[in-house]
Amino acid sequence: MTNNRMRWAGIACILAGVAATAAVMERPQQRRLCKRARQVHIETSRAFNRSSALLAGSVLADSAMEHYRGSFSNPVMYVPPLVATFSILAGLHGGADRHAQTHTVRHAIYWGAALTGLAGTGFHVYNVMKRPGGWNWNNLFYAAPMGAPTALLLSGALGAAAERLRNQPARAPRLLGMPAGRALGLLSGIGLAGTAAEAWLLHFRGSFQHKAMYAPVSIPPAASALLLHAALTSPQPRWLARVMLRMTWLVGWLGLAFHVRGVARHHGGWRNWSQNLFNGPPVPAPPSFAAMALAGLAALRLREREPR
Amino acid sequence: MSGDPQHEPRGKNGRAPDVLRVGGWMPMREYPQNEAVDFAIVGTGAGGGTLACRLAEKGFKVIAFDAGAWWRPLEEFASDESHQKKLFWTDERLCDGEDPIKLGNNNSGKAVGGSMVHFAMVSLRFRPEWFKSRSILGYGADWPIDWREMWRYYRIVENALKISGPVTYPWGPKRGRYPYRAHELNAAAMVLARGAEEMGIAWSPTPLSTLSAPRGLAHPCAYRGFCVSGCSTNAKQSTLNVWIPRAVKAGAEIRDLAMVGRVAVNEAGLCTGVDYFREGRWQFQRAKHVVVAGYAIETPRLLLLSANGRFPEGLANSSGLVGKNFMVQSNQAVWGLMDEEIRAYKGPPSLAITEHWNYADKGKDFFGGYAYMSQGPLPVVWTLTQTKRGLWGEALLKEMQHYNHQVGLKMVGETLPQERNCITLADEKDAYGLPIARVTHAYCDNDRRLIEHALDFMGKALDAGGAKDIWRETDDTCHLNGSARMGSDPRTSVVNADGRSWDIPNLWICDGSVFPTVGGVNPSLTIQAIACRTADRIGVLAARGEL
Numbered sequence: 143m144t145n146n147r148m149r150w151a152g153i154a155c156i157l158a159g160v161a162a163t164a165a166v167m168e169r170p171q172q173r174r175l176c177k178r179a180r181q182v183h184i185e186t187s188r189a190f191n192r193s194s195a196l197l198a199g200s201v202l203a204d205s206a207m208e209h210y211r212g213s214f215s216n217p218v219m220y221v222p223p224l225v226a227t228f229s230i231l232a233g234l235h236g237g238a239d240r241h242a243q244t245h246t247v248r249h250a251i252y253w254g255a256a257l258t259g260l261a262g263t264g265f266h267v268y269n270v271m272k273r274p275g276g277w278n279w280n281n282l283f284y285a286a287p288m289g290a291p292t293a294l295l296l297s298g299a300l301g302a303a304a305e306r307l308r309n310q311p312a313r314a315p316r317l318l319g320m321p322a323g324r325a326l327g328l329l330s331g332i333g334l335a336g337t338a339a340e341a342w343l344l345h346f347r348g349s350f351q352h353k354a355m356y357a358p359v360s361i362p363p364a365a366s367a368l369l370l371h372a373a374l375t376s377p378q379p380r381w382l383a384r385v386m387l388r389m390t391w392l393v394g395w396l397g398l399a400f401h402v403r404g405v406a407r408h409h410g411g412w413r414n415w416s417q418n419l420f421n422g423p424p425v426p427a428p429p430s431f432a433a434m435a436l437a438g439l440a441a442l443r444l445r446e447r448e449p450r
Numbered sequence: 451m452s453g454d455p456q457h458e459p460r461g462k463n464g465r466a467p468d469v470l471r472v473g474g475w476m477p478m479r480e481y482p483q484n485e486a487v488d489f490a491i492v493g494t495g496a497g498g499g500t501l502a503c504r505l506a507e508k509g510f511k512v513i514a515f516d517a518g519a520w521w522r523p524l525e526e527f528a529s530d531e532s533h534q535k536k537l538f539w540t541d542e543r544l545c546d547g548e549d550p551i552k553l554g555n556n557n558s559g560k561a562v563g564g565s566m567v568h569f570a571m572v573s574l575r576f577r578p579e580w581f582k583s584r585s586i587l588g589y590g591a592d593w594p595i596d597w598r599e600m601w602r603y604y605r606i607v608e609n610a611l612k613i614s615g616p617v618t619y620p621w622g623p624k625r626g627r628y629p630y631r632a633h634e635l636n637a638a639a640m641v642l643a644r645g646a647e648e649m650g651i652a653w654s655p656t657p658l659s660t661l662s663a664p665r666g667l668a669h670p671c672a673y674r675g676f677c678v679s680g681c682s683t684n685a686k687q688s689t690l691n692v693w694i695p696r697a698v699k700a701g702a703e704i705r706d707l708a709m710v711g712r713v714a715v716n717e718a719g720l721c722t723g724v725d726y727f728r729e730g731r732w733q734f735q736r737a738k739h740v741v742v743a744g745y746a747i748e749t750p751r752l753l754l755l756s757a758n759g760r761f762p763e764g765l766a767n768s769s770g771l772v773g774k775n776f777m778v779q780s781n782q783a784v785w786g787l788m789d790e791e792i793r794a795y796k797g798p799p800s801l802a803i804t805e806h807w808n809y810a811d812k813g814k815d816f817f818g819g820y821a822y823m824s825q826g827p828l829p830v831v832w833t834l835t836q837t838k839r840g841l842w843g844e845a846l847l848k849e850m851q852h853y854n855h856q857v858g859l860k861m862v863g864e865t866l867p868q869e870r871n872c873i874t875l876a877d878e879k880d881a882y883g884l885p886i887a888r889v890t891h892a893y894c895d896n897d898r899r900l901i902e903h904a905l906d907f908m909g910k911a912l913d914a915g916g917a918k919d920i921w922r923e924t925d926d927t928c929h930l931n932g933s934a935r936m937g938s939d940p941r942t943s944v945v946n947a948d949g950r951s952w953d954i955p956n957l958w959i960c961d962g963s964v965f966p967t968v969g970g971v972n973p974s975l976t977i978q979a980i981a982c983r984t985a986d987r988i989g990v991l992a993a994r995g996e997l
Contacts, residue, residue, distance in 0.1 A: 274643035279617040280655050284634040348663040349612075349630045409669040409683040421672065 181242065182447055183307055183315045183322060188237050189440030190304035190326070191248075195233020196433035197297040198255065202226035203426035204290060211420050222262055222294055229255040229297050236304060242312070244305045252301035259295025266291055283347040289340030293430055296333045300437055303329055314449065323445030327373025330437040334366040334390065337434055341427075348423070354400050357393050362431055365390045369438050377448040384442060391435035397428025455519035455526070456536065459707045459728065461562075466698050469691050470667040470684060472524050479701045483735050487511040490724050490737035492710045492752060495564020496977040497961030498743030499689030499697065500607075504985030506702035510992075513703045513735060515726055518561035520706040523691065527682035531830040534679035537561050537568045541886070543747065544876045548892035549925075551778055553747075555678065555831070556928045562706050563690030564745070566974060568680050571659040571687075572800050572823065572862075573613045574971035575604045577622060577808050583967050589817035589896070590867055590967035594938040594947035595983070601625070603979035608657075610978075611687040612665050615657030621809045630662045633671060638794035639802030641857045642824040645915030649907075651806040656823060658798055659687045659974075673797040675826060693978075711884050713740050713756040713765060713957065721956050727882050739997070741949075741958040743981075746776060746930035749963040750873040751887040753934070766934070766944050766951035766959070773873035773933050777968045778891060780863035780901050781928040783825065784908045785835075785856060786917030792857045799826035800860075807907070808970045816899040818864030819970035822908050825858040832856070835923060857917055859908040862928065864970040865897045873933050891927075929973050934963040948987040949980070956997075960984050 202223050209219040232248040239245065266286035273281045282288070307315055307322055317325035341358040350356060365386035372380040405422035406412055419425065453460075460467050461478060468474030481487050488510040491498045502514040519536070521527065528534060539558035545551055559565025578597035583590040605626060608615075615628030632655035635643065639655070646653035660677070661670045671685040684691050694704060708728040716722050723736040742749050750773035754764040764772050800823035808819035827835065829850075836849050876888040893901070905922050912920055936959075937943025940952035945964055951957040960981050962973050969976075991997050 274640055274647055274653075280632055280635060283631065347631050351630070351663040351665060404664070407664040407669065409672045409685070417672075421670070 181240070181312060182444060183310060183312055184240055184242055186322070186326065186440045186444045187304040187307045188239070190300050190307070190437055191233045191236030191239075193233075193330075193433045193437035193440070194252070194297045194301035194304065195230045195237060196436065197293055197300065197430050198226045198229035198233060200426045200430040200433065201290070201294045201297060202230060204424055205294075207420065207424075207426070208287075208290070218265070221258055222291065225255050225258045226294060226297070229294070229301065232301060236301065242308055244309045249302060249305040252298045252305060254298070256295050256298025256302060259291045259293070259298055262291025262294060263288065282343060287340070287344075289336065289343070292336060292340075296336070296434075299329060300333070321377075321445075321448050323377065323441060323448045324373045326437070326441035327369055327445050330434060330441045331366045331370035331373060334362050334369065334431075334434040334438055337430055338362040338366065341431075344427075352400070352404075354396075358397060358428070358431060361386060361393050362390045362434070365435070365438065369442060372442060372445055376450050377445055378450075379446050380442060384439065387435045387438045387442065390438070391432045394429045394432030394435060397431060398425065401425045401428055455521060455706070457707075459705070460520040461704045461706045466704060467520050467522055469522055469524070469695065472522075476695070476698060478698050478703060480703050481511060481513055483733060486723070486736040486738050487513050488737070489513070489739045489741055490735055491515065491741040491743055491960075492713075492724060493564060493743035493745065493748070493961060494562050494694060494704060495559060495689060495743065495745060495961065496566050496974045497745075497981050498741065499563060499566070499693045500978045500981035501741060501743065501960045501985055502702045502704070503693040503697035503700065504982055505988065506697050506700035508985065508989045510988075511701070512697070513705060513737070514697070515705050515708040515710050515724065516562045516564070517709040518559070518564075518706065520562040520704070521567065521680070521690070523680060523682050523684055527676075527680040529674065529676050529679075529682070531676075531679050531828050534568070534676070537680050539565075539748075542878065542880050543886050544878070544888040545891070546888065547871070547890040551889060551891050551927045553889070556781070556926075557778075557930050558745070558747075561690070562704060563688055563694060566688040567690050568678050569659075569688070569974055570678050570800055570972070571798055572803070572972040573608065573611065573615075573657045573659045573975040574803075574805070574821070575601065575622065575625070576969045576971060576976055577805075577819065580967060580969045587811075587817065591935065591937065591942075593966050594936055594943075595980075599983070600976070600979055603982045604975060606982050607975055607978040611659045611692055612661060613657050613659055613687075614662040616655045619657070620652035620654050621805045628657055632656075633658060633660070633662050633798065633801060635801050636673075636794065636797040636824075636826070637790075637792040638824040638826055638857050641788065641792070641912070641915040641917065642802040642804070642822075642859060645859070645911035645913075646804050646806075648914035649911050651804055653802055653804045656798075656800050656803040658800075660798055661685045661687065671798065675795045675797055675799070676828065677798050679828065709882055710752065711755065711882055713742065713752060715756065715758060715760060715765065715954065717760070719760055719954060721954060739956040739958060741960050743959070743961040745961050746933045746963040747873050747887050747889060749959060749961055750776075750933045751875065754873075754875050755884055761953070766953045766957055768953045769941055769944060771869075771935060771942070771944050774869045774871075775867035775932040775935055775966075776871045776873055776889070776891065776930065777865050777867055777932040777965070778927040779929040779931075779968055779970070780820070780861060780865060780893075780897060780904070781926040782863070782901050782905055783858050783860035783923040783926065784905060784912050784920055785858035785923060786912050786920035787852055787855045788857050788917055789855070791854045793854050794824070794826040794857055795828055797826065800824060805971070807904070814903065816896050816903060817866065818896070818900055820861045820863035820900060820904045821970050822859045822861045822904065822911075825860045827858075829853065838925070839921070839923070857912070857915075858923075859912055860926075861901075861904045861908065862970055862972055863897075863900050863904055864968055865900075866894055867932055867935070867967060868892070868894055871932075929962070929968070931962040931965040931968045931973055934959050935966045936964040937966060948991070949984045958984065
């Protein structure tokens with residue numbers, strides 16, 4: 143493929159990600175329906191499907207762009223954008239699906255995404271370790287990023303959890319041998335902490351040159367800690383955790399705007415988009431916070447309703 | 451854009467170019483010629499530009515003069531090595547001695563901002579022991595300044611320029627974190643790293659004065675690679691786009707295209723101002739103090755040119771040391787070829803460094819130290835390097851085909867101060883009718899042993915890094931220092947630790963010429979640190995009424 147066509151492919155991937163994001167946004171009317179039917183766990187499943195899709199959207203745009211920058215030098219570099227696309231489709235489908243039953247194809251896709259993410263982490267670790275200096279800051283900053291494939295793993299895990307939850311009874315559903323709300327709270331809390339860790343590494347690389355760069359390394363970790371606390375202690379209403387998770391959701395979308403602005407601060411700004419999209423802050427990255435916040439809020443809702 | 455900056459001054463009519471905005475201007479204070487300003491500074495490079503800023507910020511009335519043009523990087527810096535020669539000081543000079551040096555691209559600058567406009571951005575601190583190299587290491591001369599004080603000023607300069615450096619630096623005492631993170635390494639830097647690891651010595655990403663993240667209106671580095679031809683994106687943090695805009699904001703006046711030809715001294719033996727050539731005529735600016743900051747050739751030249759009945763041997767020259775102890779840094783290299791494409795010219799030229807032989811004292815048969823860095827020569831410089839080797843015609847063409855695969859390591863080596871290496875005045879005159887400088891230089895045996903050690907070690911390291919067909923470039927020099935050294939004894943130095951001349955209390959020197967020794971690192975950071983220290987000392991002395 144010529145450079146130009148690759149470039150358009152990259153744009154198409156980004157647009158797909160944006161479209162997917164728009165599609166998975168929660169619709170209030172449906173939520174009311176679900177609540178009326180007391181199908182809280184199905185509502186949670188659907189939220190996790192959507193969250194997984196949004197996260198996969200980030201992964202699709204990010205991996206397509208970054209692997210394009212790496213000239214797809216290894217054919218396996220085509221895999222993550224492909225798998226992420228399937229993960230988005232599964233999430234869109236699951237997000238609209240009210241059946242109280244695991245969907246085999248979706249479930250398989252999610253497992254595929256998780257395994258791809260795991261393998262990708264291996265590839266990226268290898269890429270870091272083979273460079274001079276090995277495990278040092280410069281390689282962590284600029285070699286294949288550790289956190290990126292983990293996002294695909296997380297997207298798969300969120301989706302798989304959603305599918306397994308659908309097979310559980312409406313009353314006191316369980317996952318991994320514990321109350322489902324606790325399991326999902328732990329999963330999304332840990333995922334959120336990991337996402338914040340990656341943001342810290344890359345914002346540290348950017349020397350926190352803008353004050354807003356502190357937001358994703360302070361609000362999401364606080365939300366994560368509160369969510370983990372809610373998951374591990376006895377169920378009760380947790381308004382502070384909910385507020386912090388909503389703020390995390392906001393951080394994700396404001397981050398997108400800040401990153402768009404960040405690209406403009408590079409030489410030539412958006413007029414030189416074909417270079418600055420790659421040199422500037424990653425535009426598709428911040429919405430992964432919104433994805434994790436959606437999952438976290440759904441997990442919290444479920445957890446708050448669990449018997450003491 | 452307005453006019454030709456090499457013929458029409460830009461710093462006038464109450465405004466100065468705002469180099470961070472296309473076509474932008476900023477208001478600039480102007481001082482009348484017949485009113486004595488507090489400080490007239492000759493030169494706006496790492497020494498003069500920095501000092502002008504810090505003195506203006508302390509509330510002094512400052513005018514800084516520069517013979518060069520006030521460029522707008524965003525509009526006037528081309529990706530063209532030949533065109534960018536406009537940044538170099540190419541006025542006539544005579545070079546002689548056993549090892550005559552070549553002046554031009556890597557050791558001189560003629561522009562507002564001085565040679566920092568085209569410096570390679572390498573921003574290193576001296577090894578602490580070098581400030582006492584005579585008493586601790588047994589060679590050269592002691593500095594009259596304590597290293598801990600210098601390290602405080604290094605920190606100030608690193609913050610001012612937002613140096614992009616490694617999270618931890620492998621050599622020397624612990625230092626605070628660099629303000630910005632180190633840049634991504636290019637393939638040439640990786641070769642240095644691999645070689646160093648094979649040789650069992652430490653290496654590091656180089657602390658560089660170019661942004662790895664945005665800073666205000668300055669863009670982060672785009673890895674264009676034309677750093678030593680002038681940075682067209684303002685990623686390079688230099689006197690031109692950091693210190694001088696700050697100076698102008700603080701009330702300093704910068705006069706571009708103003709060649710100072712004489713420092714005037716009265717009957718009482720005090721400076722009264724400077725004669726300068728601007729807009730086709732000689733003019734006089736009155737000043738209470740004069741600071742000479744013209745770098746290691748022009749500073750002694752101006753002091754010698756200003757000789758008069760009262761000071762027949764030149765100003766500040768009772769020790770006879772003005773122009774003496776002129777030091778270069780050895781800049782030899784080893785080059786080779788890699789099988790894979792390297793494209794060494796991508797990004798800043800010196801992304802990786804090892805200072806191992808600056809800090810190790812065992813296994814040396816010489817005094818002093820050296821650092822070596824990865825390299826990224828641009829095509830014209832690279833062609834000249836090849837022709838210097840004797841290649842021409844078919845052979846040169848063939849060698850140039852390997853340009854994308856060539857890789858090299860280049861040293862910055864310490865040379866010892868020698869009185870026979872000196873700046874004197876020649877009989878020939880320049881375009882202003884002033885006698886030109888004669889630059890006399892010879893290596894001593896110690897310098898040669900250091901160079902031999904470096905070439906040998908770098909050759910092994912390049913081989914260990916995977917290069918083949920390795921050859922040596924044996925005759926390059928860089929960075930000029932000494933020639934008006936500071937010290938604690940008026941008999942053996944020209945200025946004291948504050949840069950104040952022993953002979954004339956209102957004459958100061960602030961640039962690389964005050965270095966008693968050069969060390970094995972690029973000098974710009976140290977020059978700026980000294981300028982910041984000089985400004986602080988002037989502030990203290992003024993408060994005490996001792997100016």
